[in-house]
Amino acid sequence: MFRIMKRIFIIFIGLLLIGTTADAQFKGSENRLWESTDFDFHANVGGRKDDPGTAIREIHAVSTEIAWATFSDWQVPNAPTLNKVAYTTDGGASWITVAGPGGNQAQYSNICAIDEKTAWIAVHTSDPGLYHTSDAGITWTKVDGLFEDVAVMCNFVYFWDKDNGFAQGDVKDGVFTLYTTSDGGATWTPNSSVSAAGSELGGVAGMYGVATDGTLWWQSDQGRAFKTTDKGISFASSETGLKNTNQQQGLKVMDANTVIFPAFDTSSKTYSYKITTNGGASWESWTPLGANETYGTFGFTSVPGTNFLVSISSEESTTGGEDNFISYCADGKSGEEWTIFPQWIAAEQDKTQMTYVKFFNFDGTIKGYASSFNYGPTYKGLDGILVWDGTLKGIGISSIQKSELNIYPNPATEIIYVTNVKNVAKISLSNMLGQTIKTVENPQGKAQITTSDIEKGFYIITVETNEGQILTNKVLVK
Numbered sequence: 001m002f003r004i005m006k007r008i009f010i011i012f013i014g015l016l017l018i019g020t021t022a023d024a025q026f027k028g029s030e031n032r033l034w035e036s037t038d039f040d041f042h043a044n045v046g047g048r049k050d051d052p053g054t055a056i057r058e059i060h061a062v063s064t065e066i067a068w069a070t071f072s073d074w075q076v077p078n079a080p081t082l083n084k085v086a087y088t089t090d091g092g093a094s095w096i097t098v099a100g101p102g103g104n105q106a107q108y109s110n111i112c113a114i115d116e117k118t119a120w121i122a123v124h125t126s127d128p129g130l131y132h133t134s135d136a137g138i139t140w141t142k143v144d145g146l147f148e149d150v151a152v153m154c155n156f157v158y159f160w161d162k163d164n165g166f167a168q169g170d171v172k173d174g175v176f177t178l179y180t181t182s183d184g185g186a187t188w189t190p191n192s193s194v195s196a197a198g199s200e201l202g203g204v205a206g207m208y209g210v211a212t213d214g215t216l217w218w219q220s221d222q223g224r225a226f227k228t229t230d231k232g233i234s235f236a237s238s239e240t241g242l243k244n245t246n247q248q249q250g251l252k253v254m255d256a257n258t259v260i261f262p263a264f265d266t267s268s269k270t271y272s273y274k275i276t277t278n279g280g281a282s283w284e285s286w287t288p289l290g291a292n293e294t295y296g297t298f299g300f301t302s303v304p305g306t307n308f309l310v311s312i313s314s315e316e317s318t319t320g321g322e323d324n325f326i327s328y329c330a331d332g333k334s335g336e337e338w339t340i341f342p343q344w345i346a347a348e349q350d351k352t353q354m355t356y357v358k359f360f361n362f363d364g365t366i367k368g369y370a371s372s373f374n375y376g377p378t379y380k381g382l383d384g385i386l387v388w389d390g391t392l393k394g395i396g397i398s399s400i401q402k403s404e405l406n407i408y409p410n411p412a413t414e415i416i417y418v419t420n421v422k423n424v425a426k427i428s429l430s431n432m433l434g435q436t437i438k439t440v441e442n443p444q445g446k447a448q449i450t451t452s453d454i455e456k457g458f459y460i461i462t463v464e465t466n467e468g469q470i471l472t473n474k475v476l477v478k
Contacts, residue, residue: 034326034341034368034370034386034387034388035092035386035387035388035389036385036386036387037092037093037094037095037385037387039095039385044084044086044095044097054071054072055071055072055355055356055371055372056069056070056071056072056355056356056369056371056385057069057070057071057072057108057356058070058108058110058111058206058356058358059356059358059369060110060111060112060113060119061113061358061360061362061367061369062113062114062115063362064091064362064365064367064389065088065089065090065091066087066088066089066113066115066116067087067088067092067113067367067369068085068086068087068111068113068119069085069086069087069088069095069111069369069385070084070085070100070108070111070121071084071086083099083100083106084097084098084099084100085097085098085099085100085111085119085121085137086098087113087116087119087136087137089116091367091387091389092369092385092387093387095385096136098136098137098138099137100121100137100140101121101123101131101133101140101142102121102123102126102127102128102131102140103126103127106123106124106125106126106127106128107123107124107125107126108121108122108123109122109123109124109153109154109155109156109157109205109206110122110155110156110157110158110205110206110208112156112157112158112159112165114159114162115162116136117133117134117135117136118132118133118134118162119132119133119137120132120157120159120165120185121140121157122147122153122154122155122156122157122167123154124147124150124153124154124205125150125153127142128147128148128149128150128153128154129142129143129146129147129148129154130142130143130146130147130154130157130167130185131143132185143185143188146167146179146188147167147169147177149172151170151172152169152170152171152172152177152202153169153170153202153205154167154168154169154177155168155169155170155202155203155204155205155206155207155208155218156168156203156205156206156207156208156218158208158210158216159185160210160214160231162184163181163182163183163184164180164181164182164231165180165181165184165185165232166178166179166180166181166216166228166231166232167179167180167188168203168208168218169202169203170201170202170203171196171200171201171202174195174196175192175193175194175195175196176194176195176196176202176203177190178190178191178192178193178194178232179191179232180231180232180233191232191233193234193235194226194235194237196220197220197222197224198222199222200220200221200222200224201221201222202220202221203218203219203220203221204219204220204221204250206250207219207250207251208250208251209250209251209252209253209259209302209304210253210304211253211254211255211256211304211305212255212304212305212361213255213256214229214231215227215228215229215253215256216228216231216232217251217253217259218251219250219251219261222243223239223240223241223242223243223261223263224237224238224239224240225237225238225240225251225259225261225276225280227279227280229256236279236280237280238276238280238281238283239283240261240263240274240276240283241274241283242261242262242263242272242274243263249262249264249271249299249300250262252300252301252302252309253302253304254302254303254304254305254306254307254309254332254333255304255305256279257276257277257278257279258275258276258277258333259275259276259280260273260274260275260286260302260309260332261273261274261275261276261283271297272285273285273286273287273288273335274286275333277333286335287335288300288309288311288329288335288338289335289336289337289338290327290338293474294327294338294339294340294474295311295313295327295329295335295338296311296312296313296314296325296326296327296354297311297313298311298312298313298314298354298355299311299312299357300312300357301357301358301359302332302359303359303361303366303368304359304360304361305361305364306332306361306366307330307331307332307333308328308329308330308332308359309328309329309332309335310326310327310328310329310357310359310368311326311327311328311329311338311357312324312325312326312327312354312355312356312357312370313325313326313327313354314353314354314355314372324353324354324372325340325341325354326340326341326354326357326370326386327339327340327341328341339472339473339474340460340472340474341472353372354370354371354372355371355372356369356370356371357369357370357371358370359388365389366388366389367387367388367389368386368387368388368389369385369386369387369388370385370386370388371385371386405418405419405420405421405463405471405473406418406419406420407461407473407475410473410475410476411475411476411477411478412451412475412476412477412478413451413452413477413478414450414451414452415448415449415450415451415452416429416448416449416451416461416475417446417447417448418443418446418447418448418449418461418463419445419446419447420445420446421443421444421445421446421447421463423465423466424442424443424463424464424465424466425441425442425464425465425466426439426440426441426442426443426462426463426464427439427440427443427447427449427461427462427463427464428440428461428462428464429449429451429454429459429460429461429462430459430460430462431457431459431460437454437459438450438454449461451477454477455477456477456478457476457477458474458475458476458477459474459475459476459477460472460473460474460475461473461474461475
């Protein structure tokens with residue numbers, strides 16, 4: 001009964017083969033915002049053949065080219081971690097899968113990549129502890145004496161660079177179990193400076209975030225937020241006022257001072273949120289707008305160093321919208337104006353359930369990963385793993401603003417009009433599979449798109465400026 005909820009979807013099962021390479025390349029037209037690969041979860045990772053459920057557990061990228069990933073089978077109670085780890089050295093175009101550490105029943109808290117050969121994994125239950133590989137997963141070595149007590153699990157391990165790392169664990173004897181290293185994990189120094197408050201039992205598995213300046217935030221299971229600016233030597237804590245924070249959605253770090261913190265209401269099955277914009281000095285209520293229509297209620301992630309948030313939907317819409325999508329919010333601090341990516345790639349919209357999205361910022365270059373359920377050997381969901389490269393200017397607006405355009409009527413039956421068009425190179429209408437249905441080139445002043453000859457349903461209007469920037473708007477054709 002010891003904090004079962006925090007262990008959602010992270011049990012380790014199955015001992016599988018070592019050294020499988022996913023022979024895949026990016027595919028998709030050059031105008032797509034997301035690229036996809038043919039990474040076959042079933043062939044490369046495993047999971048049950050008959051039911052959907054295999055999905056990304058976590059991806060941690062150390063550069064635009066190098067990332068490591070773990071996987072889960074969501075169709076099994078508590079979503080066990082599959083006994084596979086994968087890494088990429090070409091930005092996600094191809095992945096190499098290897099066996100992970102800890103035994104057949106191990107549960108992973110998180111994975112932290114160092115380079116193409118080195119990664120750390122925090123394991124709890126079934127020979128728990130900290131494990132690392134320095135030979136690309138051929139062998140895994142356990143650190144002696146750390147987090148070997150199943151009652152004091154390691155919630156995450158993180159390295160700022162190859163030498164400096166931090167491991168955060170549960171409460172023991174009234175204090176959080178914390179360790180730091182400055183020599184690449186050869187030695188670990190205990191830190192007993194953070195005492196538990198109230199009914200706190202520990203942190204939450206895998207729930208932490210790091211700003212672009214290195215400020216690391218983590219959360220307790222009772223709504224406290226902690227941050228360190230000196231690589232785990234000292235911590236500042238703040239009360240968010242939230243409870244029931246021992247859930248799947250962890251805190252989202254936008255920058256060193258701006259963090260969004262979630263809490264789950266077990267009776268209503270809904271989340272509530274608080275945000276700080278002053279480094280935890282105060283926390284205010286925050287509400288994402290457009291749930292089920294344009295904000296994905298399954299989860300969201302920050303894009304560190306920017307004001308962008310990206311969400312995924314994996315649930316049935318309650319208001320007539322599309323069931324599954326990826327969307328973004330350019331003003332994350334407000335949580336308003338969520339827009340579905342116009343060309344997110346779906347094999348079959350009604351079967352695709354988005355399960356994971358994560359973004360990284362490498363000196364201004366944005367790298368993102370997303371994935372859906374794998375539906376066995378005959379259906380791969382969203383073509384395996386989606387990859388985002390570059391910057392976010394392609395979904396920003398400079399020379400035109402959404403408020404200046406008039407797109408009507410919505411819903412539409414015969415024609416959609418776009419008025420007050422200035423400095424626009426192209427207006428296109430795409431379906432929810434990312435397929436362009438109609439295009440208007442170099443519109444002037446006013447454009448119209450006939451809808452009487454297309455199927456009923458939701459579509460995306462994409463307005464592209466002469467500078468290559470994009471504005472999108474969701475419309476319904478009846």
